[in-house]
Amino acid sequence: MEKVRSPKNIFVQGPILPEKIAQSIANHATKTDIGGHSIFLGQIRADEKPEGKVIAIEYTCYEEMALEKAFEIREDVFAKYPLTCMHIYHSLGEIKVGEICLFVFTSSKHRKAAQQACEELVERIKAELPIWGKEILDSSDTQWKVNI
Amino acid sequence: MEKVRSPKNIFVQGPILPEKIAQSIANHATKTDIGGHSIFLGQIRADEKPEGKVIAIEYTCYEEMALEKAFEIREDVFAKYPLTCMHIYHSLGEIKVGEICLFVFTSSKHRKAAQQACEELVERIKAELPIWGKEILDSSDTQWKVNI
């Protein structure tokens, strides 16, 4: 019988902590058909803008739509690559420079599937999920982030 | 003045622990020009062979040559991609099924460089480093691993 998947929450309030990533990795030690894991982490960068230096990004989202879309992306990527596991976490709220705001984690028997799926997930998350980042500058100014 | 890099030890006795990976990620929080991290982890798989099921792999290496070669690969990849950081760790000794034996970690301002560099490093590590894995089977048989 095929496993039926349902939408999962991908949102985390605040930064994604290294300990959470370690726990997530450790959870896969019992899955002995995995040969490779690919992980992408997005980290807040202290970009220099004419109006000041970025010190944090505040993330908001259209939650219902984002979760529906994330589920659609998950299903597409599971259908396309022979993956054992896939995990997506995105932060909401204020995330400071140097902190992690995105954690994408794929696992497969052979490394290529995990690597390609991870890259594709990151691209699609950035392009298709209704999430917005407001950059908070050291001048107390704010400006809306634009993905390039 | 350009930073001069010298060969680093890439070998770890025993498995690479999730806590070590978390620590390595946490160490990058102060590098505020990083926007993306790409991580690859190799995990020991319980492959079924005609002679029995893999329960561990014992890794040995030609250490002096491996470190020289790893240094050459590092320099090549640093020259090719705009990376902020690069870390490579490979296990030696007996690594059990479900444990991690390879940890490749790249960081860059924009995600593409980290992702491409990470993939290239994994390919080159597997193809060019003089490391050998002996599969230990549940039948007590052993056989030498072949990278495909």
Next chain:
Amino acid sequence: MPHYIQLKAFGMLAEKIGSESLELVNPGSSEFLRQQLLEQFPKLKSLTFRMALDRKIIQADTDISQGQEIALLPPFSGG
């Protein structure tokens, strides 16, 4: 019969409109809605945004029925 619809606004659009939700008489279609919004909030004219109907992005002019969920989406910037 005229009826009211609920609009959600996000990110920069919520800031420009001054609210994350808005109630207005259903103009009947997404294009009429866009025109009405630009008249009511001239600041939106300089902004790029898309609309979602029941959490799906609208690609062309689409009728809006009573009870549907409408959202104004500035360019995404997650990740």
Next chain:
Amino acid sequence: MPHYIQLKAFGMLAEKIGSESLELVNPGSSEFLRQQLLEQFPKLKSLTFRMALDRKIIQADTDISQGQEIALLPPFSGG
């Protein structure tokens, strides 16, 4: 003048030879060395291996000088 060279052997090759290091009279070049090894250890005939001289893989027949580090390398299987 004949002199001895030290050979390192790894992985499956060390197993077949029964040792991780070997001392033998320098046959003068990597091809002569290969021939001598296959005669001395017929089990090696069925195996694929490369040689490294001073930690660099040898691509073609190469002279071996006194004091050089020679290694027998079965196919790599790290990662």
